[in-house]
Amino acid sequence: xxxxxxxxxxxxxxxxxxxxxxxxxxxxxxxxxxxxxxxxxxxxxxxxxxxxxxxxxxxxxxxxxxxxxxxxxxxxxxxxxxxxxxxxxxxxxxxxxxxxxx
Amino acid sequence: xxxxxxxxxxxxxxxxxxxxxxxxxxxxxxxxxxxxxxxxxxxxxxxxxxxxxxxxxxxxxxxxxxxxxxxxxxxxxxxxxxxxxxxxxxxxxxxxxxxxxxxxxxx
Numbered sequence: 001x002x003x004x005x006x007x008x009x010x011x012x013x014x015x016x017x018x019x020x021x022x023x024x025x026x027x028x029x030x031x032x033x034x035x036x037x038x039x040x041x042x043x044x045x046x047x048x049x050x051x052x053x054x055x056x057x058x059x060x061x062x063x064x065x066x067x068x069x070x071x072x073x074x075x076x077x078x079x080x081x082x083x084x085x086x087x088x089x090x091x092x093x094x095x096x097x098x099x100x101x102x
Numbered sequence: 103x104x105x106x107x108x109x110x111x112x113x114x115x116x117x118x119x120x121x122x123x124x125x126x127x128x129x130x131x132x133x134x135x136x137x138x139x140x141x142x143x144x145x146x147x148x149x150x151x152x153x154x155x156x157x158x159x160x161x162x163x164x165x166x167x168x169x170x171x172x173x174x175x176x177x178x179x180x181x182x183x184x185x186x187x188x189x190x191x192x193x194x195x196x197x198x199x200x201x202x203x204x205x206x207x208x209x
Contacts (some may be wrong), residue, residue, distance in 0.1 A: 022203045029203025032176065053203065069163050069170045071179060085179050086155045088195070 004061035011058075012075045014064075017047035017100060020062050021072040025049050032084035036072040039091045045100045076100060105138035109169060120184050121146035123194065127178070131200040142178040144194040146187040155181065159209055180205040 012018055017040070023029030025037045040047050052059035052071055063069050066080045074081040076099055081087065090096035110124045121143040128137040143162065150158045158181035163170060170177065180194040 011206070023201070028177075028201050031198030031201050032178070033196040033203075034201050067160065080156070082156050082159065084198070085195075086159065089155060 004057045005051065005065055008058060008061055008065045011048075011050055013078055015046075015048040016077055017045055017073045019047055019049045020052055020071055020075075021049050022051065022053050022059070024051055029053055029072075030071070033072045036074060036084050036087050037050075038086050039096070040100075043097055043100050103138075105169060106141070108175075109141060109143065109166060110168075112161065112165050113143065117145055117149050117161065119145050119149040121149040121187060121192075127176075127197055130197070131176075131203055132202050134176075134194075139173060139175040141174060142176075142180075142194070142197050143178070144180045144182075146182045147185060150181050151183045161182060 008087060017027060019036055019040065020034035021030075021036060023033060028030065028034035028037055037049070049056065052062060059071070062071070062073060066073055068080065072084055072085050072087075074083075074087055081099065082090070090099070106124055106126050110122065113119065113122055113124070114196070121144065125142045126138060127141070127142050128140045129135070131140050133139050145162060149161070153161070159179055162179055162181060163177075166177065176198040182190065
């Protein structure tokens, strides 16, 4: 595992719920990232976020890490959950709340 | 329309969908008119039966790997089996509004 992949692993493991996104939760730079934040906030769950626009290595590396070509990406307890459409879909079915223990 | 057609053709060939909808949503975003950068695809296919959402999206991402590495910046995706599609009333959910970050031109 190279440095970037190791760094991503550490970030993923740094909190129970970690969102890799464009921008910050208060100032998302992309509608899909913004929607992911909205959904997590609706679940009343504490989460960490990582702004990939501030780190080009992670922005590219995260795609290899999860074998997933787009941002945002949600991780819960180290497990890759999915991108914006999956997060919303799971939320609407009540599955995300279960996963988050919310 | 070049990228849109290529997305449509590749998905039709690979996933044998009973319903396929590819919408160019680029005009909702901060890109020049006529761009082919943001798409929403709805794929209804028997091949998704028994697969979780992550796997379904991976199947689509794999088919469109070339486009995603190139000019396609965002891909909203709705993947359903024919039964799920019928239950959903044969409609796909709306995509979110742009927040401006796509000027950076990469996903």
